[in-house]
Amino acid sequence: MSVREGCSPVFRLAVLVSGSGSNLQVIIDRLHGKVAGIEVVAVFSNAPGVLALERAERADIPSAVFPLEDHDDRESRDLAMAAAIESAKADLVVLAGYMHTLTRVFLERFPHRVINLHPALLPSFPGTDGIGDAIRYGVKFTGVTVHFVDEGTDSGPIIRQEPLPVHDDDTAASLATRIHALEHRLLPRVIELVALGRVTPPPQGSRLVRVDDSQPSQIQW
Helix, strand or coil: CEECCCCCEEEEEEEEECCCCHHHHHHHHHCCCCCCCEEEEEEEECCCCCHHHHHHHHCCCCEEECCHHHCCCHHHHHHHHHHHHHHCCCCEEEECCCCCCCCHHHHCCCCCCEEEEECCCCCCCCCCCHHHHHHHHCCCEEEEEEEECCCCCCCCCEEEEEEEECCCCCCHHHHHHHHHHHHHHHHHHHHHHHHCCCEECCCCCCCCCEECCCCCCCCCC
């Protein structure tokens, strides 16, 4: 955690986005400058012109774009983005709809400091269409997972999950509406817990993440 001279401790977030940024907006609305000293200090995207960047601009949050085609390969792009995150002195990197897998060279710079949100109960339905996969498979429950990021596809240690029933008449669109509402509650709470030091990453050789959720949230809904 970084501390600004003469001020309360600040927990600094860098948020990575690829699309509309609805979860970024929730972070801005519910956490940014409001809870546990949390501030969004940078928003970075792999895609130019997305709505998430407009959301950052409206909130006066610095942003930048790192298109893959502007770099020799994914590793060099990730190194450039990692340097920007380090320059912003971010304590935590939050993937909020970021659609590229991060490489080892990036993750080694931020051990257990990168988290992701996924619209399924991992390890079920990893990948880019967790909601559609749940509908096609016919499961009776799905949900949302927040996890630490590793080099695999949605395979990092799980921090917190919440289930959601799948109705017999659900479509991918109707389920997505309820999934997104759950995401908008779960992700801010996990970020708050990390900022307060209540999330303990797994020790070497383990995947067990310990979460102290004994105190009420400061988030106003």
